[in-house]
Amino acid sequence: MSWLRALNATARSGLTIQRRRLEPLIAFRGAAGLALVVLLSLDIFGPAVAASSAFGAFQAAIASFQRSWRARPVLALLSGGTLAVSTFLGYLSGAHITLFMALIALWAFLAGLAWAAGPTAGVIAASNVAMMLVTVTLPTSVPAAAGHAAMIATGAVVQAGLIVLFPIRRWGAQRDALADALAAEADYARRLRQDPVAHFDPEPFVTARSAATVTRREARRRPAALHGTRGIAERVRPVLASLADPAIGAAAEGPERDRVRELLAAAGSVLDTAAHAVRHGEPVVIAAPALAVLEAPDNSDVLTGPARRAAARLATLLRDVVETAQGEGTTTDTEPLVRPTLVRMAPVVLRAVGKELHSHDSPVLRHAIRIAVVAAVGYLIGFALPFGHGYWVPLASVMVMRPDFSQTYGRAVARFGGTLVGVAVATTVVQLAHPGPYPSGALAVVCAGLMFLLMRTGYAAGSACVSAYVVFLLGMSGLAVDQTVRDRVLLTLIGGLLAMVAYAVYPAWETPRLRNRLADWLLADGRYAAAVVAHYADPAGARRDDVRDAVLASRTARIAWQEALERAAHEPVRHRGLSRSAAADAEEAMGQLGRAAMLMEAHLPSRSTTPVPAARDVADALLHAVERGARDIRQRRVPHWDEVRENLAAWDGEGVPDQVVRSGAGLLLNTLDQLTAALEEEAPRPRPQPAERP
Known part of the structure; x- marks a missing residue:
């Protein structure tokens, strides 16, 4: 962007009067x-x-x-x-x-x-x-x-x-943050009916998590509706995505897809109702048609395999959301997210x-x-x-x-x-x-x-x-x-x-740092995906907290990338290695990478599930590959994923009984290839060597 255009854009943004709810x-x-x-x-x-x-x-x-x-x-x-x-x-x-x-x-x-x-x-x-x-x-x-x-x-x-x-409206900001997250999830469920691979912006849940971080004293005084609802709602999103995805969930067309659309519409209705109840402190009243769809006895007959499991899991989670939103359920937040006092914040x-x-x-x-x-x-x-x-x-x-x-x-x-x-x-x-x-x-x-x-x-x-x-x-x-x-x-x-x-x-341009932000996001998403795949290798010994920590790191990196991209869009400097089109394509690929890991997370095996030992090799290969890929992106090289591809090929030779883990791993590799394709056009081309004289 030229200086003239940048000044024009910033002047318009500065003089813009925004429509906001007044208090x-x-x-x-x-x-x-x-x-x-x-x-x-x-x-x-x-x-x-x-x-x-x-x-x-x-x-x-x-x-x-x-x-x-x-x-x-x-x-x-x-x-x-x-x-x-x-x-x-x-x-x-x-x-x-x-x-x-x-x-x-x-x-x-x-x-x-x-x-x-x-x-x-x-x-x-x-x-x-x-x-x-x-x-x-x-x-x-x-x-x-x-x-x-x-x-x-x-x-x-x-x-x-x-x-x-x-x-004035005590706990109102926290209620609004949680209600916004539930409403965003409801909108996501409705969008999945038309676009089974739709993206979800995790920012509302990041905000809700920040709002849920309280001091010990506040934790004893906050309303019951703010205890546990967010944690349950966070587990709903992967289930929604896995139910809608044709690669892991229901078939792309036919009776299964029709039933899934009905379930997604019902889930959106329930989540919207819960959001309204949390925002205004009112009882949750679920519409009878939505309840009938979620608890229909023939869901297990129409749906098969992972889709059937996802539908049953969705009904259970939505029931828990409703109960906790009106303060009747058993809280899942046994330990609240604790915010340190100002004195304890000083060393940080x-x-x-x-x-x-x-x-x-x-x-x-x-x-x-x-x-x-x-x-x-x-x-x-x-x-x-x-x-x-x-x-x-x-x-x-x-x-x-x-x-x-x-x-x-x-x-x-x-x-x-x-x-x-x-x-x-x-x-x-x-x-x-x-x-x-x-x-x-x-x-x-x-x-x-x-x-x-x-x-x-x-x-x-x-x-x-x-x-x-x-x-x-x-x-x-x-x-x-x-x-x-x-x-x-x-x-x-x-x-x-x-x-x-x-x-x-004496500027601090964000545009030259975009590659570093993208590399950080790749590293966070790759660690998240590796943690999920590794869980299938040892269900009995794996820790779900590892996956949860990786999810939070992935969200932080994604939001940092989006904020950096928004700031860079208004800067009067050249892209220096990552053009707007390449950044958009890379963001699309990274969004699909996180989504593929989320699909696998929705079906994490229980401790009694039969392990898939080969998943450990794939997880290690994935982790090594994204670490090397992050270095390549920072140094303006094109990343490659041969190690992951070879491990998946060996995995196929052994035979993998779990449909979810193999399909999910394949989706991970496909999204990594999309990232490579997005960055190939930005790679510096070697200079032609002068012809040798005879």
Whole structure:
């Protein structure tokens, strides 16, 4: 993609207003907490202290809206506490520009590294740097600075207290995540009726698993419907796929296929009903026709072999899904997925940060270096310009910068557009109406409430609201009233351009890493397939946990590939070894590889099943082949699978009694060959040798 097309695409994405479900009650609670803090601080301490406490309450509310499964009060307290520390250190060094610039650079660098702990930590840390740039203009002495920092923390405590006292739809996010996974599985069942080899995107189940990870205390308090339903639903998907697949399940045409279509439609109906019940906390009411199809006595007569086993297994699993969704079944989660506390997370975060620091090509490290340099340079530029209040330059830069290209450039455009609208409206109101502290505080609360309400619809709308919020809040304390719309918009434009130039000069392109992402996915899927095949070799001694761990690693690698592919699609760089068509073909082949392993997983033998000893050799050959294939992909060579092909040929010579394991192994080899075909066109061609002179 050319630079012109990339800029055009990112600008459109940044200015796009998305249709999202609004949460007015949560927005009102955040605005009410902010209003409470502002009015009390104004009445007791005055405008300057009120502005500080308002920033703490505002930042805590913003943190509670982030995509995180941790308790919202914890996020609010963490955000407000770190902001209080940050601003106090800024107060101490604010009088010395050199020292303050060094502090800003260090804090911005640490904020960039915070992305190693996840997007939520990265967003909160970047917001702390941005707020610190504004709040350090308020105090005049060290005791005053300590008081302002304490009020910032108090604002966060107020927001956390309101979240605890007035919970809105408790466990609602976890219910939605589980319901979305069940609904996605229902849609998959319906698609299998028309396309027996349809793909399934595992992201809803990844999200549901993250939502199901709770602390020990939360595990004792969560609703019964959230105990075990996800685990059972995860076992339904392989059964659906194996029932529909013509190679392992029912025949492609005839009475078997007709019955399978009926079963898939009934399964979709049951899963949809369970999803609705989980989302709204209602009883599960199964439609009589769907129940009749699933429990029809002639299913065992119409279906044969693996299809019959899959149909019986499907009916049992769906019955368990219904029982657990309404809290009546026996939970399968004997040990919940435990989320460590923030204190126990510290060593994990430090290891993740250390790993990024030792990787010179790390996107997170590059982002940390970029944001540190830009924050310091932006502050220096703003200080040197004659407009005053130059913190608008680094404020804009820090808020728009992200580790990837498309978000940084899209947010820069959205920030400028939103700031243009928000600052124009707010400054016009201030200069025409000259509101006093209380009206200014009320207007700031209204802008913050609109920000909370609209922040998930797009960054442009949120930028307009937050820009107006800052203008009214600083106007309440008597600061920045002399600054014009032109000054503020120009400073914001400089900050956005600075962020865009920084990424162009010191980028972290995802496009050259696509081959590594594909190799990681191949390795994860290959290990998953090898674990499944090895299970057939020793059913009595095999551990199902090995297969489960391999499934989770495969999902993680697949999502990492998809995210990387989406980021690379908007980058203005050449493909460097993996074109769009090759990437699409490789993704199709890898999807079929994971699906073939999933089909075999659906029929994993019980401990009493007769072993297939030759499966061990095939599993070992498969594991060695994908490890070598991953190396070949990284080094731009075409992978080959001769070792797997030879073992399967020897296996055929011995005779394999299990139809599922032999058909599944054949599907695995076919999908690996598809991957080779997808990459052959991208392999570097040898240069022709000059002809020898006679």
